Amino acid sequence: METCYIFITGGVVSSLGKGIATSSIGVLLRARGYRVTAVKIDPYINVDAGTMRPYEHGEVFVTADGAETDLDIGTYERFLGIDLTRANNLTTGQVYQTVIDKERRGEYLSQTVQVIPHVTDEVKRRIREAGQLANAEIVLVEVGGTVGDIESLPFLEAIRQMRFDCRDRTLYLHVTLLPYLGTSEEYKTKPTQHSVATLRGVGIQPDGIILRSKSPVPDEARHKIALFTNVEARDVFNSYDADYVYAVPEILEQQGIGRFIERRLQLEKVTPELRGWQEAVRTLREPDDRVVIGIVGKYVAMPDAYLSLIEALRHAGIANRAEVRLEWINAEALVAGDLTRLHTLDGILVPGGFGIRGIEGKVLAARYAREQQVPFLGICLGMQVAVIEYARHQAGLEGANSTEFDPYTPYPVIDLMPEQLDTADLGGTMRLGNWPMQINPNTILAKVYGPAANQGLVYERHRHRYEVNPAFADALQVAGLIISGTTPGMRGRGAGLIEAIELSDHPFFLGVQSHPEFASRLMRPSPPFRSFIEAAVAYHRQHQPAADLRA
Ligand code: GLN
Numbered sequence: 001m002e003t004c005y006i007f008i009t010g011g012v013v014s015s016l017g018k019g020i021a022t023s024s025i026g027v028l029l030r031a032r033g034y035r036v037t038a039v040k041i042d043p044y045i046n047v048d049a050g051t052m053r054p055y056e057h058g059e060v061f062v063t064a065d066g067a068e069t070d071l072d073i074g075t076y077e078r079f080l081g082i083d084l085t086r087a088n089n090l091t092t093g094q095v096y097q098t099v100i101d102k103e104r105r106g107e108y109l110s111q112t113v114q115v116i117p118h119v120t121d122e123v124k125r126r127i128r129e130a131g132q133l134a135n136a137e138i139v140l141v142e143v144g145g146t147v148g149d150i151e152s153l154p155f156l157e158a159i160r161q162m163r164f165d166c167r168d169r170t171l172y173l174h175v176t177l178l179p180y181l182g183t184s185e186e187y188k189t190k191p192t193q194h195s196v197a198t199l200r201g202v203g204i205q206p207d208g209i210i211l212r213s214k215s216p217v218p219d220e221a222r223h224k225i226a227l228f229t230n231v232e233a234r235d236v237f238n239s240y241d242a243d244y245v246y247a248v249p250e251i252l253e254q255q256g257i258g259r260f261i262e263r264r265l266q267l268e269k270v271t272p273e274l275r276g277w278q279e280a281v282r283t284l285r286e287p288d289d290r291v292v293i294g295i296v297g298k299y300v301a302m303p304d305a306y307l308s309l310i311e312a313l314r315h316a317g318i319a320n321r322a323e324v325r326l327e328w329i330n331a332e333a334l335v336a337g338d339l340t341r342l343h344t345l346d347g348i349l350v351p352g353g354f355g356i357r358g359i360e361g362k363v364l365a366a367r368y369a370r371e372q373q374v375p376f377l378g379i380c381l382g383m384q385v386a387v388i389e390y391a392r393h394q395a396g397l398e399g400a401n402s403t404e405f406d407p408y409t410p411y412p413v414i415d416l417m418p419e420q421l422d423t424a425d426l427g428g429t430m431r432l433g434n435w436p437m438q439i440n441p442n443t444i445l446a447k448v449y450g451p452a453a454n455q456g457l458v459y460e461r462h463r464h465r466y467e468v469n470p471a472f473a474d475a476l477q478v479a480g481l482i483i484s485g486t487t488p489g490m491r492g493r494g495a496g497l498i499e500a501i502e503l504s505d506h507p508f509f510l511g512v513q514s515h516p517e518f519a520s521r522l523m524r525p526s527p528p529f530r531s532f533i534e535a536a537v538a539y540h541r542q543h544q545p546a547a548d549l550r551a
Helices: 017-028 071-080 092-104 115-133 152-168 190-201 221-229 245-254 257-265 275-285 303-319 359-370 380-392 444-452 472-476 527-543 547-548
Strands: 004-013 036-042 089-093 138-143 168-178 208-213 235-239 289-297 322-330 347-350 376-379 412-415 431-439 457-464 482-486 498-502 509-511
Touching: 004 017, 004 152, 004 190, 017 036, 017 071, 017 138, 017 168, 017 235, 017 257, 017 457, 036 071, 036 115, 071 245, 071 275, 071 303, 089 092, 089 115, 092 115, 092 347, 115 138, 115 152, 138 359, 152 168, 152 322, 168 190, 190 208, 190 221, 208 221, 208 257, 221 444, 235 245, 245 257, 245 275, 245 376, 275 303, 275 431, 289 303, 289 359, 289 527, 303 527, 322 527, 347 359, 347 380, 347 527, 359 376, 359 380, 376 380, 376 527, 380 412, 380 472, 431 444, 431 498, 444 498, 472 482, 472 498, 472 547, 509 527
Parallel strands: 004 138, 004 168, 036 089, 036 138, 168 208, 208 235, 289 322, 289 347, 347 376, 376 509
Antiparallel strands: 431 457, 431 482, 482 498, 498 509
8 A cells, every 4th residue: 555644733722632633543543454653743943852841842752762752752652552763753953954964965056955845855755754664554744833833834835745746645634722712602613714724825725624622512613614614524523622632532433533534545444443442441430449659750840741651650550450640749849858748649759850959859759668668669860869869878878979969979879971971962972762671580670571571681761861870889789779670781882781779678669760651552551660550559458548438
């Protein structure tokens, strides 16, 4: 089959949930047996998302091949159940960088280099390449931002041209917001009409529309939009707010979006296989247990900064048939010494992070979890904090710290490794993407990964600069810390780096240097998260049934 392209644009406002709509369509196509991939176009000029603040832009997602991407790539991976690569996230910065490099190399000799055709050609080339690399039959292409933005114009022009190139193997879907006016008790269609008009102004007539709304939209509004936008009423779909994002594929399928795509792209009619997916959503809605997990972090007011982490906890909840309630705890607030907020938790998680803010609060949380025997999971920075805590209070290394936070600490238990110090460019020194971890037998970690490990070897994604300092490995181990995973060495460096730590006289205390949350999937939860929630359920049953009775 020749590759088909489905283009998803957005209108009226940003943050509409285009990523969820795109991913949900992907689920429905995968459930019909198609090989699907998804491309996110980010019209900003940054080359990648690595340098942006999570507080504004949400989390920086990391692919297996080490690209730092927009968080939508994570949503695609979780919904589609596949690994994407750096080819799946396209930014203005990348496109222009390539075009300008080519110009300097003389590849456009004697030509005037212009947005059309040079930039648009490069955009089209990248979209096609992403499809080829994934060997995809259907490529979903989401254009970030809102129609009408200056920055997205070259991309809209490129996807417009693709209909010309690929004819009936293309489909345009426009996602818009349908606001509800409480005073007149009606959904307003005008912003959608204007947004479609803007899209048509750049030469794209949408084939279908997805209306985002608070609750199901009456047929009347759908008909009105159809009339004003030259789209058939049956091709106007409604993605109303769902209790869980994972419920969206079903909402759209029930309205016939799958059938619509089959019709338009002239695909065979197939009944989608959605049973596993539906079962997972059912478990989300009807769990048997409930646990409260405290996330002790910095960006607690911006949950999108921890999107993959939240989803990994949710996936782990499904695997344990438990609802996972999250309690956001600002690490800085713990420093005053009041730890009462930790008392009602069934598990404590210290996530990844950069910078000194809140570090001492995280140390307090790790100590509390260790001493009170509360299940603990430390991710990346969270593991480093657990090591600092153990060094200070169990190994007698007073003042132990990471050189990231205290360059003059007497005990740099977390430090830059020599090969990293060689490079002045900080970006170049990050350990990014998949790295192998060798698991020591007879550890919690070995149980956690179980058959997921191949001869004790697993791969997880990384995004960090500092490492546990091997010079302190002996001192920490003599004091009782267990090193349960190390790097066997890859890409010529990194052999023997400490990847995971744990405690033996504790129900579940695990720290990993990687970010396993990036690889967690609805139906294939990340092993450390699954085991952490399992331990939290056991802890809850033992310690907090009284709280349940009150709730
Ligand atoms: N700041 C720490 C480092 O660079 C941890 C990074 C992280 O948690 N992703 O090593």
